[in-house]
Amino acid sequence: MPEGTTIRAAVCRGVGGPQSIEELVLAAPGPGEVRVRVDACAVCHSDLMYVDGGWTTDFPLVMGHEAAGRVLELGAGVDDLAVGDPVVVSLVRTCGECPACRRGHHVACAGDFSLDERPLLTDAVGEPVAQGLNTGAFAEQVVVHRTQLVAHPEDVPAVSASLLACGVLTGAGSVHNTARVAAGDAVVVVGCGGVGIGALQGARLAGADPIVAVDPLADKRTSALAFGATHAVDPVAGDVAGTLCQATGGRLADHVFVTTANPAALDGAVDLLEPMGALVLVGMPPDGVAFDVDPSLLAAANKRILGSKMGTVRLAEDVPRLLGHYRSGDLELDALVSSTHPLEDIDAAFDEVRRGEVLRTVVLPNGTDPGASP
Ligand SMILES: [Zn+2]
Ligand SMILES: [Zn+2]
Incomplete structure (x- = not known):
């Protein structure tokens, strides 16, 4: 030995x-x-x-x-x-x-x-x-x-x-370090497990408003509201874009954080962004997953996609x-x-x-x- x-x-x-x-x-x-x-x-x-x-x-x-x-x-x-x-x-x-x-x-x-x-x-x-x-x-x-x-x-x-x-470090770090969320920014957090709750709390600490939590599980949505989300939406039965527009007076999100590894969470995420907004990939899907983005729309609206390993x-x-x-x-x-x-x-x-x-x-x-x- x-x-x-x-x-x-x-x-x-x-x-x-x-x-x-x-x-x-x-x-x-x-x-x-x-x-x-x-x-x-x-x-x-x-x-x-x-x-x-x-x-x-x-x-x-x-x-x-x-x-x-x-x-x-x-x-x-x-x-x-x-x-x-x-x-x-x-x-x-x-x-x-x-x-x-x-x-x-x-x-x-x-x-x-x-x-x-x-x-x-x-x-x-x-x-x-x-x-x-x-x-x-x-x-x-x-x-x-x-x-x-x-x-x-x-x-x-x-x-x-x-x-x-x-x-929590990864979620909060993605908000503070990767996206540099500012007071008043409209934020969406997709996935409300430990990383997502970290991101929600980071967004609250940064003064973001609204903070829209998205999760298919009712319990997770309830806890998201307790940890700082201003709204919580079921991605299947609910309307994330509609909730954003209602909360902001007609705008979409400045930042969308995808904190789950579920590839389905990436579908349509770019469409939730205002021009100049950023999609932040925090959760890490299985090897080999791809998702569709129209690059001309991305460029024309100056939208960004940011990877966030460990919240940078x-x-x-x-x-x-x-x-x-x-x-x-x-x-x-x-x-x-x-x-x-x-x-x-x-x-x-x-x-x-x-x-x-x-x-x-x-x-x-x-x-x-x-x-x-x-
Ligand atoms: Zn980990
Ligand atoms: Zn080194």
Whole structure:
């Protein structure tokens, strides 16, 4: 067996799962890396995409990339964190030196990391197990790059802090960073899961009005209204354009955020835009999906289509900004957590997300006491 720490993790060995709880050996952190105890890790649709085969990947692997926990061990050269610090654990890692990083485009970092070049996780027979999406946080502990961590105040519970690692971060970041929504802009958010609620809240923080939430599920529309939407519309039975026009006195949207991976959500999205407006693609559909756009109409109306990977975030700026909104009561995180599960119930947690019933389902890899000190 290689040297390291023995941990329990949810291992997926093929498309569709199931995920089995196995003992793995986690390598020690190298220079610039940190070992973290994972107290909470939310299930994201990206986890489902890999486990269910929507995106191709190699198996076996441990999924989970929307996490929070406490620092256990610092690799060489990490001098701005301390053992015991509570941290948000995200998948975005930045080398700081590649052309993208030098321009501040952290989500496009193309740097090389030692984490990708050595087997970080090893199973009982000595075979390597991959850390899905740079993180592998459906596990008791992870080793990640320092830049994937943001320390947070003690008064933020790990379950809530974890949502700032991907879901809420991505939604709110798409509004603040990708689209740069301004006060008074008319916004539509298509899909009202965890990412969509993040976008709705980001739009509310930016002073957008109206904020029209679109989701086929009545429960999701109800929660959208509670989190800041001014209107909520069923895309099948309702009239999104009509609702916009009524709310704006005849205008359409300045920004349409599609936060779901469902390709049907893209149909007609460009038609909801005013001239100069932007369609922002936040949700990531399965590989190979295409949608029709008439380029002459796009050009003539100066409409834009923007991709938004992880809300175009810079973790060290965006996570503290959103934590500030949370602590002042302007950003809701706690109420987004629909359920929590022990690691053993990982498949049940995934099923909840597959059924689309929940805003965020959070797995507690170390049990039910995420607030405790190490
Ligand atoms: Zn995610
Ligand atoms: Zn880089």
